[in-house]
Amino acid sequence: MIRVLCVSVLLLPALMAVGGEPTSDMLTRVRSVDDPELGELIRAAMESYHSRYAQGCPEDMWAITRAVSEAYARIKLLDRQIEQLETRLTQLAGPEELRQEMVLAAAELESKRAIALAGLREVMGIMPRYAFETREVDDLSTWLHLVVLDQGVHALDTLKGFSEYWANCRWDSLGVLTGEETLTYIRKQLTDRRRRPMRFDLYYDPPNRSVAEDLRRKIMALAMETNAQMEVELHIDAITWRGTGEASFFVRDGQIRTFYPAPVRRPDGLDKKTLVTGRVEPDDLAQHILWRLTMPKNVPLTFRIEYDRAGVGQAQRVANEIRRIAERLKIDGLVDVNSVLVDPIPEAIFLGPWRAVTPGEIQKVEIRPESKTELLMRKWSDRDAPMTKVAAPWTLATRYIFIETGMREMYRGEIDGEGRLVLDRGQIYPQGSWHDEGGAPMVFEKIDQSQTSR
Structure with missing residues (x-):
């Protein structure tokens, strides 16, 4: 008994030291993560959490830290166990039955590791990389x-x-x-x-x-x-949005015009310059043709060139440039050119105020010089909307006038046999072709300004 007491007294300082050091050391270990890999996992989990929830909850963050730490410990242990099993398998010289048991044990551990990794991904809000994945x-x-x-x-x-x-x-x-x-x-x-x-x-x-x-x-x-x-x-x-298979150029009054559904980036990549509906600058002709021929799904493509009698030379230049570029792109077998001589409708016939004589979303149209139009209209898809005035640009082709009221929303106008303006609603496809959206056309008669001014 005396011997035990003496030993206890002699060991007391050491026991106190052993009991005291872990207290301080454990607190340090709780307050910080020495393992860089685990620390990075916790950091990534916190970032993912805050990106999903603007207002972070402390209880959630503690739970995430614990879940990440536990999953990390399980996965590291499984890694070690699998590594040891694989090493033993390479060194095993025992019976085949034992080898099969060890292979099954390794497979079971790998299954547990896969489940643990899936849980860790869920906690961290991480979508793993996978074959043929979509990326930015x-x-x-x-x-x-x-x-x-x-x-x-x-x-x-x-x-x-x-x-x-x-x-x-x-x-x-x-x-x-x-x-x-x-x-x-x-x-x-x-x-x-x-x-x-x-x-x-x-x-x-x-x-x-x-x-x-x-x-x-x-x-x-x-x-x-x-x-x-x-x-x-x-x-x-x-391919469900191709159009008629035609890309149109209109040559009249010494100018070439074409159409786009939206401003598009030039093939040569010049900053701040786009190709748009309207006049084609002579130096930009190749850019317009190149865009039509390289836009995916545009070809096979037929270029329709409508021209007036004064534009024979320009029409020929356009046709030659189309053939040259198609040959350079090695797609000449997919590209045709159809040149058509037409008698253009004079611009003056379209100008002036027009009043609707049939139901529709447009009540009045005033076509002014310098490509300006004012329409009294409502959105076609909302019949109960009030009529409002809308300013829109127009572009003159050879037989038609096109009025662009918004993104991918356009009206095509022509003069019928009675001198009335007939408008159809539609849009321009990337090929440059007109797509009629259906529905009854709207008919307008010209307002006699001499009578309205009296």
């Missing part, structure tokens, strides 16, 4: 468009300065490739790490759906074969 266009190095046609695959490479909005993009035509040429080209792109990450957009007319889907499967197989599947994105869509 700013993260891409390459963006290819493949249009599956009867004649082959029209391949286009998007030029740098990517944007999800088509009107801000520029493209370079790679020509029309055979199926084999397409796959050879894609393999070359996939093996060049500088071209990754990359995105493929496949388009097809409904009759070519099976060909497009087969091409998609082959691209996926090539991506996996070249171990590039984590840096490849694939989309496939039917």
Whole structure:
């Protein structure tokens, strides 16, 4: 008994030291994370939490910290156990039954690790990387468009300065490739790490759906074969918004005019300059043609050139430029030119105030010189809306006048056999063709200004 007491007294300072040090050390360990990997996980989890919830709740943050720490500890333990099992498997010289048991044990541990990782992702609000995932266009190095046609695959490479909005993009035509040429080209792109990450957009007319889907499967197989599947994105869509297949140029009074659904970026990439509906500057003719021919899904395309008698030379110049550019882009087999001599409707016939004589969203139109129009109208989709005055520009073609009232909203006017103005509502497609949206046309008679002024 005396011996035990003596030993206890002798050990008391040491026990006090051992009991005291962990208290201080444990508090330090609670207040900070020494493991850089765990610290980074907690930081990322907090960032993700605050990005989802503007007002952070302390209780939530404590719970997240605990959940991340526990998941991290489980995963690290499983990593260690799996590593040890794999080492033992390589050194095992025992019976096959034992090997099978160890393989199953390793598989079970890997399953637990996968579940733990899934839980950690959920806690942290992180979507993991996966094969053929969608990514932001700013993260891409390459963006290819493949249009599956009867004649082959029209391949286009998007030029740098990517944007999800088509009107801000520029493209370079790679020509029309055979199926084999397409796959050879894609393999070359996939093996060049500088071209990754990359995105493929496949388009097809409904009759070519099976060909497009087969091409998609082959691209996926090539991506996996070249171990590039984590840096490849694939989309496939039917072509449903093409238009009539015509791109129009109108030559009258010494000027060339054309149409766009919205201002579009020039193919040469000059900043702050866009191609828009209206007059085509002579030096910009090639840019207008190039945009039509490189916009994905625009070809096959027929250029319709309507011209007056004084514009024969200009029309020929436009036609020659179209053929030259189509040949340079290696798509001349997909491009036609149709030149038509017309007698233009004089501008003066359209000018003046017009009053509606049939129901419609427009009650009155006043077409003024210098491409100015004032309409008394309401939005066509809201019949109960009040009539308001709307200022809109107009563009004169050869037989029609086009009045643009808003983004992708346009009216096409012509003079009928009785001298009345007839307006149809529609829009311009990227090809440059007019698309009538249907519905009854609106008819207007000209207001006799001499009578209204009396």
